[in-house]
Amino acid sequence: xxxxxxxxxxxxxxxxxxxxxxxxxxxxxxxxxxxxxxxxxxxxxxxxxxxxxxxxxxxxxxxxxxxxxxxxxxxxxxxxxxxxxxxxxxxxxxxxxxxxxxxxxxxxxxxxxxxxxxxxxxxxxxxxxxxxxxxxxxxxxxxxxxxxxxxxxxxxxxxxxxxxxxxxxxxxxxxxxxxxxxxxxxxxxxxxxxxxxxxxxxxxxxxxxxxxxxxxxxxxxxxxxxxxxxxxxxxxxxxxxxxxxxxxxxxxx
Amino acid sequence: xxxxxxxxxxxxxxxxxxxxxxxxxxxxxxxxxxxxxxxxxxxxxxxxxxxxxxxxxxxxxxxxxxxxxxxxxxxxxxxxxxxxxxxxxxxxxxxxxxxxxxxxxxxxxxxxxxxxxxxxxxxxxxxxxxxxxxxxxxxxxxxxxxxxxxxxxxxxxxxxxxxxxxxxxxxxxxxxxxxxxxxxxxxxxxxxxxxxxxxxxxxxxxxxxxxxxxxxxxxxxxxxxxxxxxxxxxxxxxxxxxxxxxxxxxxxxxxxxxxxxxxxxxxxxxxxxxxxxxxxxxxxxxxxxxxxxxxxxxxxxxxxxxxxxxxxxxxxxxxxxxxxxxxxxxxxxxxxxxxxxxxxxxxxxxxxxxxxxxxxxxxxxxxxxxxxxxxxxxxxxxxxxxxxxxxxxxxxxxxxxxxxxxxxxxxxxxxxxxxxxxxxxxxxxxxxxxxxxxxxxxxxxxxxxxxxxxxxxxxxxxxxxxxxxxxxxxxxxxxxxxxxxxxxxxxxxxxxxxxxxxxxxxxxxxxxxxxxxxxxxxxxxxxxxxxxxxxxxxxxxxxxxxxxxxxxxxxxxxxxxxxxxxxxxxxxxxxxxxxxxxxxxxxxxxxxxxxxxxxxxxxxxxxxxxxxxxxxxxxxxxxxxxxxxxxxxxxxxxxxxxxxxxx
Ligand SMILES: Cc1cc2nc3c(=O)[nH]c(=O)nc-3n(C[C@H](O)[C@H](O)[C@H](O)COP(=O)(O)OP(=O)(O)OC[C@H]3O[C@@H](n4cnc5c(N)ncnc54)[C@H](O)[C@@H]3O)c2cc1C
Ligand code: FES
Numbered sequence: 001x002x003x004x005x006x007x008x009x010x011x012x013x014x015x016x017x018x019x020x021x022x023x024x025x026x027x028x029x030x031x032x033x034x035x036x037x038x039x040x041x042x043x044x045x046x047x048x049x050x051x052x053x054x055x056x057x058x059x060x061x062x063x064x065x066x067x068x069x070x071x072x073x074x075x076x077x078x079x080x081x082x083x084x085x086x087x088x089x090x091x092x093x094x095x096x097x098x099x100x101x102x103x104x105x106x107x108x109x110x111x112x113x114x115x116x117x118x119x120x121x122x123x124x125x126x127x128x129x130x131x132x133x134x135x136x137x138x139x140x141x142x143x144x145x146x147x148x149x150x151x152x153x154x155x156x157x158x159x160x161x162x163x164x165x166x167x168x169x170x171x172x173x174x175x176x177x178x179x180x181x182x183x184x185x186x187x188x189x190x191x192x193x194x195x196x197x198x199x200x201x202x203x204x205x206x207x208x209x210x211x212x213x214x215x216x217x218x219x220x221x222x223x224x225x226x227x228x229x230x231x232x233x234x235x236x237x238x239x240x241x242x243x244x245x246x247x248x249x250x251x252x253x
Numbered sequence: 254x255x256x257x258x259x260x261x262x263x264x265x266x267x268x269x270x271x272x273x274x275x276x277x278x279x280x281x282x283x284x285x286x287x288x289x290x291x292x293x294x295x296x297x298x299x300x301x302x303x304x305x306x307x308x309x310x311x312x313x314x315x316x317x318x319x320x321x322x323x324x325x326x327x328x329x330x331x332x333x334x335x336x337x338x339x340x341x342x343x344x345x346x347x348x349x350x351x352x353x354x355x356x357x358x359x360x361x362x363x364x365x366x367x368x369x370x371x372x373x374x375x376x377x378x379x380x381x382x383x384x385x386x387x388x389x390x391x392x393x394x395x396x397x398x399x400x401x402x403x404x405x406x407x408x409x410x411x412x413x414x415x416x417x418x419x420x421x422x423x424x425x426x427x428x429x430x431x432x433x434x435x436x437x438x439x440x441x442x443x444x445x446x447x448x449x450x451x452x453x454x455x456x457x458x459x460x461x462x463x464x465x466x467x468x469x470x471x472x473x474x475x476x477x478x479x480x481x482x483x484x485x486x487x488x489x490x491x492x493x494x495x496x497x498x499x500x501x502x503x504x505x506x507x508x509x510x511x512x513x514x515x516x517x518x519x520x521x522x523x524x525x526x527x528x529x530x531x532x533x534x535x536x537x538x539x540x541x542x543x544x545x546x547x548x549x550x551x552x553x554x555x556x557x558x559x560x561x562x563x564x565x566x567x568x569x570x571x572x573x574x575x576x577x578x579x580x581x582x583x584x585x586x587x588x589x590x591x592x593x594x595x596x597x598x599x600x601x602x603x604x605x606x607x608x609x610x611x612x613x614x615x616x617x618x619x620x621x622x623x624x625x626x627x628x629x630x631x632x633x634x635x636x637x638x639x640x641x642x643x644x645x646x647x648x649x650x651x652x653x654x655x656x657x658x659x660x661x662x663x664x665x666x667x668x669x670x671x672x673x674x675x676x677x678x679x680x681x682x683x684x685x686x687x688x689x690x691x692x693x694x695x696x697x698x699x700x701x702x703x704x705x706x707x708x709x710x711x712x713x714x715x716x717x718x719x720x721x722x723x724x725x726x727x728x729x730x731x732x733x734x735x736x737x738x739x740x741x742x743x744x745x746x747x748x749x750x751x752x753x754x755x756x757x758x759x760x761x762x763x764x765x766x767x768x769x770x771x772x773x774x775x776x777x778x779x780x781x782x783x784x785x786x787x788x789x790x791x792x793x794x795x796x797x798x799x800x801x802x803x804x805x806x807x808x809x810x811x812x813x814x815x816x817x818x819x820x821x822x823x824x825x826x827x828x829x830x831x832x833x834x835x836x837x838x839x840x841x842x843x844x845x846x847x848x849x850x851x852x853x854x855x856x857x858x859x860x861x862x863x864x865x866x867x868x869x870x871x872x873x874x875x876x877x878x879x880x881x882x883x884x885x886x887x888x889x890x891x892x893x894x895x896x897x898x899x900x
Contacts (some may be wrong), residue, residue, distance in 0.1 A: 015811070035648070036531040043763070044531055049762055050807060050815070058812055060321065062494040064534045065642075067419055068325040090645055117464055123442065126322050130434040134427030135386045137709045139306040145383040146341065149395030159388040159413060162420060167326055167623045195386040 005091060007101040008045070008055055013114050016121075020114065022103070025049075025057075029102075038081065038091040039071060042104075051235060059118040066090040066230060067195040069165030072172070073118045074105040077171035079228040087167065087230040107172035111215040113180070121170050124214040125182060131210040132203035133186040135195045154192050161188040162232045173228035176217030181225040183211050184237035191244055201248035208245050255513070258870055258885035262366040262673040271370045274673070275716055279723030286311035288729070291723055292459055292474040292522060294446045294501055296429065297424055298321030299686025300480030300705060302710025305428035308437035309424040310715060315472055316429070317444045317461060319496050320483055324426045324497045327482055327494040328706065331418025332539050332729070334410035335703040342399055345727035346407040348372045353892060355701060358591070359666070359694020360844035360860060362514070364868075364887060367691045371701075374708040379411055381711055385424040403540060403592070403699030413616045415539060421703055426711070444470070445817065446501045449477065449508045449682065450740045455727055456505075456682035460738060461742050467811040469733040469741050476681045476718060479505060480710070482688035483665035485518065487825045488778070489770025490527055491662035492537040498821040499828050502669050502688055511870040511883060513670035513690035516827070516836035518535055519697055519845045520779050522595035526615040530767070535661035536646055538599040538618075539639055542698060543588045543595070545623035545632065546656065550607040550616050552576045555732055558606040565671050566610075567617055567655050579600055586899040593696055593779075593845050593858075594899055596660035598847050600779045602658075610657050619655035660779060664702060666693045667835075668846065670870040670885070674717035675709060678870075680725060683718065686708035691867065695844025713731040715830055750807070758805035762815055765800045769793065769829060777833045782849045786837040790830055797826045829855075831871055831880055838882065843864045850875065855900070862894050 007035075008029035013020030017083045032041050041059050046056035062070040066087040073088055075081035080088045083095060096102065104118065112120040150158075162185070170181040187204050190196025196203070219238055226235045259356030263273040281289065293304040296318040304745050318326060339415040340346040351372040357365060357524050380396070383389065390398040409618050413420040443464040450458035450473070458473040485491040506512045523538045551556050551557045552574050559565035578598055580587045588595075598802050599616045602608070623702070624632050629652055633640070640651045649656070663897040668686040671691050676683050686706040693701065700751065737834035776789035842851040842858035851859045868885040 005381075023273065027595075030530045032527050033531050035528055037533075037646075039534050040531045043533055046815075047761055047763060050805060053805075055807055055809065055814060058814055061323055062320055062496050063327070064331045064495055065330060065536050067416065068320070068327075068329045069322075070325045071319055086645065092646070092648070095646055111264050119812065122321055124431070126440075126442075128323075129324075129427070130430040132434075134431050135384065136431055137381075137384045139302070139381060139428070139715070140307040141377075142380040142384040145339065148383055150391055152391050152393045155388055155391040155395075158386075159390075159420070162388050163414075163416060163421065165321065165329075165419075189388065190386055193386050193388065195384060251639050 002034045004033040004096065004098040006032065006096065007099065009101070010101045010117070011105040012057070012117055014116065016113055016115060025125065029063050032093055034092070034094040036093050037064070037089060038075070038093065039089050041093055041242065057118065058116040061089055066091045067165060069167035070209040072107055072167045072169055074107060074172060076103055079107060080230055084227070085232045086232055107168050109171045109177035109216070112168060112171065113175065120168070124216070125166050125168065125179070126206055126215060127182055128179065128207055128211050129186065131206040132199065133207065135190065136199060150193060158189045158192040161185045161192070161237055164233055165231055167230065169228045169230060170225035171216065173224040175222060175224065176220060178219045178225070179211050179216040180219035180241065181229060181233055181235070182237045183207050184241035186235050188237040188240045188242055191240055200244060201251055202239065204244040205248045208241070254677060256872065256883050257614050258868070258883055260364060260366065260673050260885065261885045267369050270366050278716055278720035281719045281723050283311055283868070287313060290312065290474040291476050291478065292472055292720070293317070293480060294459065295326065295476045295480035295482060295686070295688070296426070297326035297328035297686060298425055298481055299688070299710045300326070300478070300744060301422065301425035302707050303478055304438055305425060305432050306711055306715050307718065308432035314432070314438045316438055317441045317446060317476065319443065319445050319464065321442055323429060323440060323442065324423060324830045326422060327497050328422045328703070330462060330494060331703055332537065333541065334400065334412035334417045335378065335421065336371060336409050336698045336700045337379045337411055337704065338409060339376050339379055340396060342408045342488070344407045345384050346409050347588065350407065351375060351409065355692065355698060356694070356892050357897070358698040358896065359696050360858070361694065361862065361866065361889065362517070362693055362887065363694030364889055365889060370713070371692050371705055371708050374712045375704050377712055378704060378707045382421060383423050383428060384848060387413065387420050387424040389420070404527070410428060411634045418703060421707065425449060425734065442541070445769060447504060447524055447744050447820070448740050449505045450737055451508060451679065452730060452734060452736050455680045455725070457727065457730060458732070460741050464817065465812050467813065469745055471737040471741055473730055473734065473737065474733045475722060475727045476683065478667065478714065479682065479684045480686050481688045481689050482826050483668070484825070484828060485665050486821070487829050488662040488773045490532060490535050492521060492524060492535055495534065498824070500821050500824045502684070503824040503828055505669065505677070505679070505682060507873050508679070509873070510679050511670040511872055512667070512831065513868050513870045514667035514835065515871070516839060516846050517695045517844060519592060519664040519666060519667035520596045520660045522599060522632060522660045523618065523658045524661035525643065526610055526657055526659035527612060528610065536642070537663065538643060538658060542618060542636060542639060546588065546618040546620050546634065547577055547622055548579050548588050548595070548616055548618055549577045550577045550602045550609055555605050557609060560609045561611060561613060563596050567619070575609070576602070588639045589695070590899045593847065594825060597779050597847060599660055615657040615659045617655040618658045620651060621655070624652065645826065662774070664697055666690065666695060666697055670868065674721065675713055676717065676721060677817050681721065681727060683714065685714060695846055702874030728860055752810070752816070753809055755804055755806040755819070756808060756833050758803040760799070760805070762804055762806060762819045762822055765796055765804055766818070766825070769822070769826060773829055773832070774775055774794070777829070780847050780849055783837060786833045788834045793826065793829045793833065800826055833871055834880065835871065839865060840867065840895045857898065860896065
């Protein structure tokens with residue numbers, strides 16, 4: 001089975017307050033099976049590091065199939081690497097050349113402080129969702145599900161926005177470290193669906209203000225976020241968010 | 254002390270039991286709810302729905318998860334859908350029919366009362382989720398779409414593209430967020446529960462490890478809800494997420510909670526096969542693919558060998574030289590036989606040396622006939638995203654070459670024993686979702702795990718927990734109770750001595766863990782024999798010894814992924830033996846548990862209802878001691894037990 005070797009450089013940082021540095025791990029990156037995923041390549045490097053008595057690279061992952069949003073790092077300058085619509089756990093070594101240089105760094109943003117190596121703190125994302133990323137209905141008897149009629153097209157668009165996995169690639173890719181695509185996706189889902197209507201003004205104003213307070217930058221329509229998004233969430237979400245916000249402001253909510 | 258396993262279900266007709274329970278249960282007054290702290294461990298569908306609902310009712314809730322956000326629980330990965338008896342297609346579905354299908358699908362090894370309640374609540378789930386804004390698939394007229402799933406004769410599965418688990422979990426996560434925002438839920442991310450604290454025999458708290466700082470923490474409460482998912486990663490390779498584990502349940506087991514039916518494991522037939530020892534997980538391909546894909550291997554060994562070494566491809570094999578073994582053996586169900594049957598047959602042909610990938614462990618799932626019949630566009634319409642995912646992972650294009658698939662561990666039907674209230678035999682300790690054993694018997698039907706997780710969390714526990722609190726009136730205590738310090742110290746000592754004794758060694762955690770998985774898959778997997786199980790137990794013990802003596806673990810006491818994995822693997826090394834023991838003890842075949850000694854002449858599972866229609870609930874007796882078996886006899890008053898047949 002075909003193997004490849006790489007010139008591998010990885011960001012190492014012992015803790016939130018330690019200075020970090022790029023470490024050359026090329027000697028550990030030889031003979032990697034090309035069918036391994038990017039994270040499996042890191043697993044392998046870690047086995048070799050540990051065998052040598054060295055500290056393994058810390059990185060986050062869980063589902064390893066592109067749906068949980070737990071993984072994420074910058075590969076050769078691009079969030080989740082260069083393949084479109086792909087999380088780093090779904091990236092495979094066959095898409096790299098033998099001998100290629102690979103530089104791995106954490107997602108960088110003021111709002112995402114580094115915890116260790118490639119692991120960052122994305123709890124700011126949860127705070128944005130807590131500020132209104134839901135329909136306020138308690139558990140209990142509800143009207144029959146089919147009493148809401150929602151056209152297929154609208155419903156599909158709402159789904160596409162709801163497909164966001166909250167990985168943070170949009171923030172990492174944005175020169176301003178804006179969270180607009182992430183926030184806009186949730187606002188769009190509920191702006192399109194009738195269930196979201198009663199709270200739409202309150203939702204958009206609280207979520208946008210929370211996003212600003214948490215240290216994310218402003219959106220200046222660069223579009224890097226959409227290019228980096230593994231779920232290919234559309235920039236239209238940001239336009240809808242801005243429109244919703246303006247409407248809420250005009251209505252004086 | 255002898256343990257009596259009482260389901261605690263109300264008397265009376267099956268269909269009235271849940272109402273009878275609710276009519277008779279005791280209530281906690283609104284003012285009192287605030288004074289009760291409930292610890293919810295896990296934020297998957299079961300945990301997030303329970304935490305949100307209990308907080309809405311006024312309880313003070315603390316919720317915990319391993320990932321950096323509650324939204325990432327493993328439920329997020331579920332693809333296919335969720336069952337409900339809404340009967341929108343008007344095709345004859347009913348509560349009884351879903352109940353019956355679930356009991357039969359589980360091969361008559363589950364409790365009638367729990368399953369019936371699940372079927373009853375299934376309609377409420379869809380209403381609840383739609384009210385939350387979950388974007389289910391819809392028809393052009395604006396109504397909800399359904400599909401038939403896993404061989405069901407009615408169309409009762411609701412879905413959101415191939416991301417149903419994600420959308421349902423994000424709905425529950427939203428409900429949870431609303432309560433966090435309101436200050437009624439305290440959320441603890443990147444935390445792992447490592448022990449249970451009991452006071453006066455009741456569950457009163459937990460010890461968690463902060464996975465960032467490595468510090469232990471004490472949390473006291475009036476009840477503990479384990480919503481920690483299944484233990485499928487005891488097989489190392491599975492469709493489960495990297496952090497899925499059995500630790501919380503196992504540690505509770507060691508504190509006295511009975512572990513039920515551990516040998517009931519579902520091995521899913523349509524997964525992307527392992528291709529090397531770098532592999533960390535196996536990806537599920539939705540079983541809907543079997544609607545159009547045809548499963549085959551070459552008839553001749555030399556053809557299989559040629560495919561494995563690359564000198565031939567699937568296209569080179571003439572039609573008459575292909576063995577469409579499911580179609581031949583099961584003419585009426587063909588490629589759509591249930592999961593366990595499809596899985597076992599794939600193993601048989603590969604054991605026979607006719608597997609088609611480099612490891613010899615794969616069969617073809619071929620769309621050639623379907624593409625010829627319906628055109629590539631139609632197939633793309635149906636499965637486009639799955640084909641895309643397959644190509645991403647394997648580099649092969651399934652429009653041109655057949656997919657290769659092989660069974661992988663997917664779901665665990667066993668779990669902590671619970672009664673009708675979802676309470677374990679430890680008062681105040683509840684288990685919800687995949688962590689309990691309750692609803693799926695020996696085999697789970699497709700699209701019913703999501704249903705169970707949400708039924709448990711949204712609709713069952715809010716009632717049964719209140720009844721427990723109002724009846725048992727657990728005293729007010731907090732973390733200053735000496736038992737918390739004692740248990741925390743035990744956990745700390747364990748971590749310290751573990752690190753100390755694993756500073757050096759000739760192998761790694763992953764290496765031993767991977768080999769454990771291999772033993773489990775080969776001998777405690779799809780087809781089991783008494784000899785195989787006995788030798789597996791012997792090998793598991795050897796691996797445990799090797800793990801104790803020869804594994805090197807990174808020594809950092811703060812963030813240290815390999816230390817987390819080491820503890821989970823250590824628990825799995827113990828649990829694995831119980832799984833094999835349970836499989837050995839169960840001298841019959843039922844659902845996912847297939848004992849080669851117990852099959853019909855046609856090679857089908859043969860149950861033994863006279864001797865084995867019971868729940869096997871195992872009691873931990875201490876390190877190095879044999880487990881003790883307790884039995885809950887299953888009583889079937891509403892269904893007739895028949896042998897499954899898919900011929
Ligand atoms: C790939 C895949 C596809 C599936 N598709 C379907 C489908 O289409 N339909 C269907 O019905 N079912 C499906 N299933 C099954 C279903 O997804 C699961 O059974 C179900 O989601 C489990 O939910 P849960 O809430 O019980 O646990 P999980 O979602 O597994 O959540 C467990 C939670 O517990 C936490 N946890 C675990 N241990 C600890 C600890 N020690 N301390 C603190 N927290 C802890 C985790 O962090 C997590 O939050 C699928 C499963 C897989 C693997
Ligand atoms: S690990 Fe889940 S998206 Fe990558």
